[in-house]
Amino acid sequence: MRLIHLAFVPFLALVACTDPEGGFNGGLLGDSSSWDDPAANAEDQSDPTSQAFFEKKIGNRVLFEINKYTLSSSAKAGLDEQARWLIDNPQYVIIIEGHADEQGTREYNLALGFRRAQSAQEYLVSRGVSGLRLKTRSYGKERPLEICSAERCYAKNRRSVTLLTAGLS
Amino acid sequence: MRLIYFGVLAIVLWTGAVLAQNGPLKIEITDGVIEPLTFAVPMFEAKNIEAAAIATKISRLVAKDLTNSGLFREISANRFIAQRTTFAEAVRYPDWRAINTQALVTASVETSSTGRLTVKFRIFDVFSGVQLGRGMQLSGSTQAVRRMAHKVADQVYERITGEGPYFDSKIVFVSESGPKDKRLKRLAIMDFDGENVQFLTGNKNIVLAPRISKDGKKVLYTSFETGFPQIYLLDISTAGRKRLPTSDDGMGFSPRFSPDSKRIVYSLEQGGNSDIYLMDLATARSKRMTSSLAIDTAPSFSPDGRQIVFESDRSGTQQLYLMPVSGGTPKRISFENGRYGTPVWSPRGDLIAFTKQSNGRFNIGVMRDDGSEERLLSGSFLDEGPTWSPNGRVIMFARQTQGPKGAPSLYSVDITGRNLRALNLGAPASDPSWGPVQP
Missing domain, CATH: 2.120.10.30 (TolB, C-terminal domain)
Structure with missing residues (x-):
């Protein structure tokens, strides 16, 4: 955790200097490339060490019950697979994003997203993924995957997403 | 004359002919159903030709602010009996009572070649036949038209409801x-x-x-x-x-x-x-x-x-x-x-x-x-x-x-x-x- 944090510092400082508007888009930790980026799908899924393989074949999402951040047995099973793959592919650093559905106030949902990301992170660590590779963030209800206002969409939006980024050299 | 500085706007309270602060015209905001208080805002008098468009704009904005508060209802101009021409002339209360106007707002608007805008206004309690509080003068830049209108409306709101202002x-x-x-x-x-x-x-x-x-x-x-x-x-x-x-x-x-x-x-x-x-x-x-x-x-x-x-x-x-x-x-x-x-x-x-x-x-x-x-x-x-x-x-x-x-x-x-x-x-x-x- 500390190692990653330190590695980020010069990167962020550089951004602050180059963009007076704070427009920080599409960078390693930027907004636009983070959640479910279709660009990742273009990558070859047949390469078992690829980001695309992880997203499509292993699965990078875990779903949660309404207002809950505890992991169901199927969530744990999904994270077990993620953990195995992440251990085999140590070249990636990982950001776990927590999300909420739209049925909640904005700041509560942000806090709930943190809870969900933390649950996923703690489970991955318990399965042997190094905590030094992991970082969390929450988007609350700001980035729904599905946009209808019904439980079938909400169920998919209450999620954590395990996001891979290229290792920082 | 008392001069109060309001940042970009300077406001002068100036003594009108009649002082009737806290007159009988009052809206008590309670939980019960209220009947909106009726008001008229006759077109503000333009003291110079260049001020005409601004005078129209300010008078309409004042009416809009008051109406949107839900506490006031405007009496439309086509019902007016009195055709006011100048800000200085005396209010003919019977003409306003006849069309059920409870509050009347009159004003004059003047612009200067240096881009200065001056608005003088008075608020009247029609049924009591008295001016409500003192007349007021606002001056500021001609860029501040909307703010001036909000300040006028705030004064009307404040004097009639007894509540603090909020439009500006x-x-x-x-x-x-x-x-x-x-x-x-x-x-x-x-x-x-x-x-x-x-x-x-x-x-x-x-x-x-x-x-x-x-x-x-x-x-x-x-x-x-x-x-x-x-x-x-x-x-x-x-x-x-x-x-x-x-x-x-x-x-x-x-x-x-x-x-x-x-x-x-x-x-x-x-x-x-x-x-x-x-x-x-x-x-x-x-x-x-x-x-x-x-x-x-x-x-x-x-x-x-x-x-x-x-x-x-x-x-x-x-x-x-x-x-x-x-x-x-x-x-x-x-x-x-x-x-x-x-x-x-x-x-x-x-x-x-x-x-x-x-x-x-x-x-x-x-x-x-x-x-x-x-x-x-x-x-x-x-x-x-x-x-x-x-x-x-x-x-x-x-x-x-x-x-x-x-x-x-x-x-x-x-x-x-x-x-x-x-x-x-x-x-x-x-x-x-x-x-x-x-x-």
């Missing part, structure tokens, strides 16, 4: 664009009536829940500028911003100013858990206020700066809690059926506004600070995030529509629950924060 105020909010799953958000500021929108940030990073300081000069908000939510402080006049140092290993969000703008309360996430912290802005030192295993967020100061109200799910669901700023055990104040969030203390200190979720709906409501006398003022698929007008009479909030194209817009409602109005901004908007009446 600004609101910071989040302006939204783009599809629901890739929404772009940027901070913006506008006049209380939705005019004069100006952007304070770009839309490349998600920004959330801005809160304006009580002096109207600064804004606290949460931004994903670093890729992670963090708290920023923005100066409105320069749009310059800086990130506040909350913690090295956590994420800050949900900030709000103390009444003197010297401190902030906020939530800090560490290890998945969110607690309330207090930061002194001068030293950037933070002090932890809550340490529960639950989500503690959305803190708001009492107007005397001594207490905070916040939401916590420590009981199992979101509820509202009070605690002294000096520390102590939080005391739960919400007990009705439902989940309570986003508490905001009224500037008058008498009420706390909140968002309530129950039976699959979201409501904006108010309660006393002991949780008593709860009243719901609105309800829909998703109403959220109340903010108080500077006089504590009106609440603005965001209402989001349902479905794939669902988007938020801003609404206001009187604290009596009457006069629910949508603010038409032409683009989705959320997270309003109402600033002070401008100097």
Whole structure:
């Protein structure tokens, strides 16, 4: 955790200097490339060490019950697979994003997203993924995957997403 | 003659022929049904040709502000008997009584070659046949037409209701664009009536829940500028911003100013858990206020700066809690059926506004600070995030529509629950924060 944090510092400082508007888009930790980026799908899924393989074949999402951040047995099973793959592919650093559905106030949902990301992170660590590779963030209800206002969409939006980024050299 | 400086506008109270302060013309704002008070705003007299268009604009804006408050009803000009020509001539009360006008506003408008605008106005209690308070003179730049109109309307509102003014105020909010799953958000500021929108940030990073300081000069908000939510402080006049140092290993969000703008309360996430912290802005030192295993967020100061109200799910669901700023055990104040969030203390200190979720709906409501006398003022698929007008009479909030194209817009409602109005901004908007009446 500390190692990653330190590695980020010069990167962020550089951004602050180059963009007076704070427009920080599409960078390693930027907004636009983070959640479910279709660009990742273009990558070859047949390469078992690829980001695309992880997203499509292993699965990078875990779903949660309404207002809950505890992991169901199927969530744990999904994270077990993620953990195995992440251990085999140590070249990636990982950001776990927590999300909420739209049925909640904005700041509560942000806090709930943190809870969900933390649950996923703690489970991955318990399965042997190094905590030094992991970082969390929450988007609350700001980035729904599905946009209808019904439980079938909400169920998919209450999620954590395990996001891979290229290792920082 | 008494000269009062109001920043860009100078206001002169000048002694009219009749002084009748606190005359019989009065609206008592209570919970009962009220009959709007009727008023007439005959076209303001233009003292020079160049002022004609401005005189028309100001008189219509004054009428619009009063009408939109829900407390006044305009008598339209086509019913007027008296055809006033000059501001100086005496009011013919019988002509106004005959068409049931209770309040009359007359004014003159003058512009100078140097771009100076001067508005003189008087307010009359028609049925008593007296002038209500003293005449007033406003002067400022011809760029300040709307503000002058709001100041005139504020005077009418204040003298007749006995409540503080609120028309000449600004609101910071989040302006939204783009599809629901890739929404772009940027901070913006506008006049209380939705005019004069100006952007304070770009839309490349998600920004959330801005809160304006009580002096109207600064804004606290949460931004994903670093890729992670963090708290920023923005100066409105320069749009310059800086990130506040909350913690090295956590994420800050949900900030709000103390009444003197010297401190902030906020939530800090560490290890998945969110607690309330207090930061002194001068030293950037933070002090932890809550340490529960639950989500503690959305803190708001009492107007005397001594207490905070916040939401916590420590009981199992979101509820509202009070605690002294000096520390102590939080005391739960919400007990009705439902989940309570986003508490905001009224500037008058008498009420706390909140968002309530129950039976699959979201409501904006108010309660006393002991949780008593709860009243719901609105309800829909998703109403959220109340903010108080500077006089504590009106609440603005965001209402989001349902479905794939669902988007938020801003609404206001009187604290009596009457006069629910949508603010038409032409683009989705959320997270309003109402600033002070401008100097």
